[in-house]
Amino acid sequence: MLAFIPTAFLDPVQAAIVLAVLCFYRGPLPIIVAAGITTVLSETLISLATQAYTWGELLTPRLIAALMQAAVLYWVVRAIGQRIAPPGGSGRRVA
Numbered sequence: 001m002l003a004f005i006p007t008a009f010l011d012p013v014q015a016a017i018v019l020a021v022l023c024f025y026r027g028p029l030p031i032i033v034a035a036g037i038t039t040v041l042s043e044t045l046i047s048l049a050t051q052a053y054t055w056g057e058l059l060t061p062r063l064i065a066a067l068m069q070a071a072v073l074y075w076v077v078r079a080i081g082q083r084i085a086p087p088g089g090s091g092r093r094v095a
Helices: 004-009 012-024 030-049 059-084
Strands: none
Touching: 004 059, 012 030, 012 059, 030 059
């Protein structure tokens, strides 16, 4: 079960879901909300894709991996956002 965490952390579909939630969610605790939504959505997609998988079978390792992804992607999104729009202004020069 612990070996699944790095695999889920590197899953591009799960990372895309985390990134989408982080980009659209503007409320409090974005990392926890993104990880929770991603975990539920990923488990649902996997259980619908195959009959051999039971929903919730790898819920805990998927949640841990989603929390790690959300933390890393949140840091990346904030770093890019600060470069694009510096604090205290819109980035335009006023003459």
